[in-house]
Amino acid sequence: MPEFQKLALLVSDSDRAREAAEGVFENLTDWVPIEEAEAVVVIGGDGFMLQSLHAMLDEGRILPAYGVNLGTVGFLMNKNRQPEKLLSRIARSKAHKIAPLSMQAVTEEGETHRFWAINEVSLLRETRQTAKLEVMVDDKVRIKELVCDGVLLATPAGSTAYNLSADGPILPLDSQLLALTPISAFRPRRWKGAILPDRSRVAIKVMEAEKRPVSAVADQREIRHVVEVKLEIARENELTLLFDPGHALDERIVSEQFVF
Template identity: 70%
Template sequence: MDMPQSQEAQQIKRLALIASDTERAQEAFQELVQTNDWVPQDEADALVVLGGDGFMLQTLHAMLDTNRIIPAYGMNLGTIGFLMNRYRNGKTLAKRVAKARALRIAPITMQAVTKDGSRHAMRAINEVSLLRETRQTAKIEVSVDDRVRIKELVCDGVLLATPAGSTAYNLSANGPILPLDSELLALTPISAFRPRRWGGAILPDRSAVTFRVLEPEKRPVSAVADQKELRDIAEVALKIDRDTELTLLFDPGHALDERIVAEQFVV
């Protein structure tokens, strides 16, 4: 959900700074730490994140785990930087953050049941993937809003991706790229054998999706919520959690929309 430029960003007064452990990010950290007044993260109104998309994802998960969620302004010192702004050093950083456009993203909540009947809850910002554990193909029943849509998906796996995750594993599996403010989800098969022609679906993000593993003893399946794995899955229920929305800050005129379009024409 897109937010007005001044509603949230202009309320930011105190900034914290963190960086990934890569050489480029650490060099930038040493430059910036001298040019701005920084506070500890637990005292900050917003967090400046130096690194790539992976480090931004790690940082957002840390916020979810500690239940202290503040806006994050990323500067790209990684590879793609889909969730990041262009890196610039200097004393204008606080002004950039104050003028930034705020965009909210909501994680997927995963309620999983394993073969032994135990229940587990996880959250994913990018995607939840179900993946076969052995050489046997997986067989998975796919339901959307309590209606069975595919009785038996024979595949290496299947995933549900948010817009933030649509350019990650979802894109590698030939899933669609979703604009960050689209309020959509990508339901994407991974190496589907049957139905042969099913290429996935785009769903409203209010949809509730359930994956039920068929023949779990013979065809074991794991569930991965971003980087956290749970093995021997029987069933997974997924939905967007609007109660724990995260906020990303982007520069005005940020070329994110152009990059979303351009990614779809890469050959």
């Protein structure tokens, strides 16, 4: 059972989240600055939760996060019910660990960028020209030439997001797997993707990069004109999400497979 004495409050800029914070949440306890906190309460939607988690990753101070959904989908959040009982709900919450992907992307100019992705890293064509990609897993070429709109690598936490929309598989949270999913593959046309152990190292090279430019997107962060991307799980940056009993992320992943 989590016991946190010092909590920080992070609120989305949306009108709905701001109104709720000013009306109920801001008066529930003596909130502290995030620099002094033991955990954070995130008010908003999935996008704001991802933004908040990325900020903690960038700053090197990762705290447990309890989300209250005042957005649209709220897959990473808890339901906004009985807001006056928020503190007792946090005390009863269950912790779930998720490890982000590390993305190292090299651009045509030779610059190297490193970002983290909690949901997925996607490579996408920038123009009308299809992308041509070489796909390597653990230093072995698995597809010499993938002609497509793009390809993505998703974590279990992100497998119900863009990955699912691209007809990728839903992965249980504790599966220790990754989903490598093509986006509108033209050749090989019948390749539907692959499920990989999460210890796998994936490298994707862009062929004919000047003629067929490709961008790399790690969750919400985009790098354009990439020539190579290397991906692997960043276990040293493991994140903790707090969920109400019965509404945990692993249950949501199972439930999502029975929605028609």
